[in-house]
Amino acid sequence: MVLVLLSLFLSEQVENTYGKDQLKSLENLATEIQSNLTKTVPDHTQYLNNVLKVSELFHTYIVLLDPSGAVSPVGVSPKVPDVPWQEVLKKEDIQKVLHGERVFKRGKITLEKDPTDFSLFKNDILLVAVPYIKDGKTTGAIVLYQTQEQLSETDIKRWIFYSALIGIALTTVFAFFLSTRISQPLIQIKKAAEKMARGEFFIRVPVRYHERDEVAELALTFNCMASQLEDSIHQLSQEKEQLFSILRSMTDGVLTINRYGKIILSNPVAGRFLSTWKGQIKENTLPPPMQVFFDKVIEDNKEHTGDITEQGRTWVVVMSPLYYRDQVRGVVAVLRDVTEERRLEKMRKDFVANVSHELRTPLAMLQGYSEALMDDIAETPEERREIAQVINEESQRMGRLVRELLDLARMEAGHIQIVPTERSLYDFVQRIIRKFQALAREKQVHLSAKIEENLPCIYWDGDKIEQVLTNLIDNAIRHTPPEGSVCVHVYEQDGMIHLDVEDTGSGIPEEDLPFVFERFYKADKARTRGQSGGTGLGLSIVKHLVNAHGGNVSVKSQLGVGTVFMVELPVRVKVEEEVSLA
Template identity: 55%
Template sequence: MWFLRSVVGKLWATILLLVSCVLFILTILLLKFFETYHVQEAEKELTQLAVRVSEVMQEHRDEALARSIAATLVGNTSKAIIVADKTHYWYLPASSQIRDLPISFVEEDQELRAVITKQKQVKKKTYLPSLQAKEDRYNEWLIVGVPVALNDGKHGAVFVYQSLNAVEDTTQQTKRLIFLAAFIAIVMTTVFAFFLSTRITAPLRKMRQAAFEVARGKFDTKVPILTHDEIGELAMAFNQMGRRLQFNINALNQEKEQLASILSSMADGVITFNRDGEILITNPPAERFLQAWYFEQGNESEAMAALPPQVKEQFARVVKEETRQVAEVTLQGRTWVILMTPLYNQTAVRGAVAMLRDMTEERRLDKLRKDFIANVSHELRTPIAMLQGYSEAIIDDIAATDEEKKEMAKVIYDESLRMGRLVNDLLDLARMEAGHITLNDEDVQLRPYIERVTRKFQGLAKEKQIDLSTEFRSEDLHINMDPDRIEQVLTNLIDNALRHTEENGMVKVVVEQTGEGVSIHVQDSGSGIPEEDLPFVFERFYKADKARTRGRSGTGLGLAIAKNIIEAHKGTIHAHSKLGEGTTFTFTLPLNETKGV
């Protein structure tokens, strides 16, 4: 059945069926025609023969000569009876008397007897019994009777008859010839139809193979152009379509790669949804957002289709109202702003696209700005209030003696110095964070340098009964650094250690060479820093214990400045502390910036 499902089979079957129908109708018509034609011709010939025999019998007075001539005319294919009356009749040829048309049949048949009695011409087909044992029991005969006027004035008749078996044999032979011709025509039609259908469909089969190749992605497949008819034009159009498809696919791939590159390089997340809210496209920032959501839910194995409830509600509003929606989502301490816009398919909404921006840093900077303003305001409010109060006291002559005026002036002077330090520290920190710090590097021998810096704090240490000491675990170390900036760092760390250490405590500066470079530790035995405050000690204005800095002019900027100075030297700084056990600040300068002597 596969053959009939193909174009070749259908075309071949159509041509063969059409030709077969035409040949069948033509064969039936020819058979009918020849069947009638032979009988009509036999009737016509027998009628003419009977008329000629009757004319011969009338024209010749010699009856014997007339019968002889009539016998010659009758020949061997036909037979005749010349009837004068019931007792005088003659068979032509004479040998047919015993086996063909009995005279009794002529006398008994009314139609044949009418030829003699009524002198009219008769044609009749009838079945006569065969007198030969080898033949059929009955044979069909064609009898033509013609009246004749004999010489003695009597009216007789001439009956010429012929067996229709000969006519039937001729008809059967004609049928065989017709059937043979029809069979040959069908065979030739079959061959021709198959050849024609194969010839026509060969380019179509090649085009089908090429179409399968194109469907598999081989857009450079070509169909050979064998003809210049419609099929050739179809092959040409197919090749043009393949080239156009290849061009469009390449253009789409380039656009896809460009879009993928743009999405991958975007700092903002992008999520595309279909009408049902299923995720179609994401980029790395959006995937991080989704992973944060799954991690927060404690189930990272779920499909990516799950979304936070806020996003689902936002998507539902976008699809329903067909307007842009903005929402803010907080996941794992990070803040995301989501801007979702509907996508249209001509007139209907087919989905939505969401832009996700991580606003954590902006929120943190905004908080730092607010905290910075609050801290600066707080740090400036106290000295300004004191300046204002003591200056008003001096103006209003509240101070009775010169000693009281000098004491008030001393307070005003100290607070102005404090404000100056705060302003200078803010300016230094702003320049450092902007990357405008300038280092004047020198080759510095560490032992005398560290001893000189710690010597400045010996008086304060003795006053507070604190043991301030140094320890050098590696001797003769030289380092390439900015001595003023590093001294600023050491001064801040040692000052903080002394301020946070109780009487009879200990502060030690340890210098050693490690695998990462030269490390300097400032250890104290103070009360320590709470663990939750350790990550923030290097931020501006951050004070773990603000009560301890009050009265000592602390601004909360020293550690932030120290961190920037160390990072400018490409080093690191960190703090280690436990409540009740003290604190250790360690900064390390790179080893490739150091050298020993």
């Protein structure tokens, strides 16, 4: 396009400059001929002949026209065709010349009759007509003209046109070649960049090392960037995977929350925590208790800590802001399930309080009655014997409490020695029933046993299971009112031996049933202390002994109706369990 515009500009300049120069030269020649004919040349015919000879050497032709526009026989170039000059110079043009004006024509001359020998007028023509003055009078017109074949301007314009065509062709080929050489590597870089945008960081651009131009340098820089980016992404991926592994293996829950309250990252422990509110909250949103902490962190721009309790479990929540430069971009929350810790802490406090309470009463009684003996308050032997009996009972009670505490401590530490022996289940249960018959008669409670026939021989630690039944039957008798009944039901089901101790006592409140096997639990919290009062450790000991045999113990109760303790034991204790529990 530039070459085409340049060619048109040059052609126009040649036409405007060189063509005008030719026209000016032709005009000057006509003026000179006119001047010489008018002033200095006496013989016009000889002068014109001389001028004709000279001008034809420069492809310039002269014609003299009379006032009618016809060719004058005086001074005509021999190469001028016989044409109707009235059509070349119109009548009005002749009149202008006769009145002393000059006429200029440039371009195509159109004739009504165009014989084949009028070849000089087939192309453009440059023509100047001036008045012919003879003896002081204008007698005609002197016409000087040049045709296109004689004009250098035409050749110049033709060569400009040809040069433009050749230049355009060469430039197009070179531009296409250069564009391909430049654009092809750039297209490869573009495609490589698109693949990298899709995550293919291993892609590289081929480089022509023998041509170290700007494009090659760009490709080398791109490959260096891609290599560094691939290394960075690989390192980030490793760190991310390592971080996820750490988060997955953590026992604490971790949540990452953006500044709009949406969860963007969580580990499995946190997922289990959020499942507590499943169906109550939308996906990736915070439960209401955590939303309160989140709002505080965003508002105060500092860490907050607190407890969340839901469905009987307690979590400690620590929320800290995450920063991007000076702005909070989110929050990280760490969750820890402290339900067991809180339960153990409560058990520890209850244990200390219960032990203190259990020991305080017998110690006070021992101190009081011993001071009574020392101060001789008891006057008669019977009174001193009664005081001594109370001191003995309280001492035995303290001893029993200490023994049971030691036994329970050993059991909770896993130091339970199980020594199983084979024996008859019927004889074993009947012997324990007979041991409690006297106490049952004293309490006016009917004690019985219902034992299924054809029961297999058992392979248990007899002393430990006897302690289990002793605690259960003793509790049942002590909490059954007179005229009530206690029954021990023994049967086999699904390969397991079931020992159910059922009474018709006062029962246990439903809200207390989950805690009956904890230490120092007492079904009758209002009962008075004395020989019949227990330590509150019996059921906890029962649970540990049954579990040590690979069994299970549970309870059912209804206030005012009675209670059933159900013990489920395998027929034979496995040897591997003996070893692991020893």
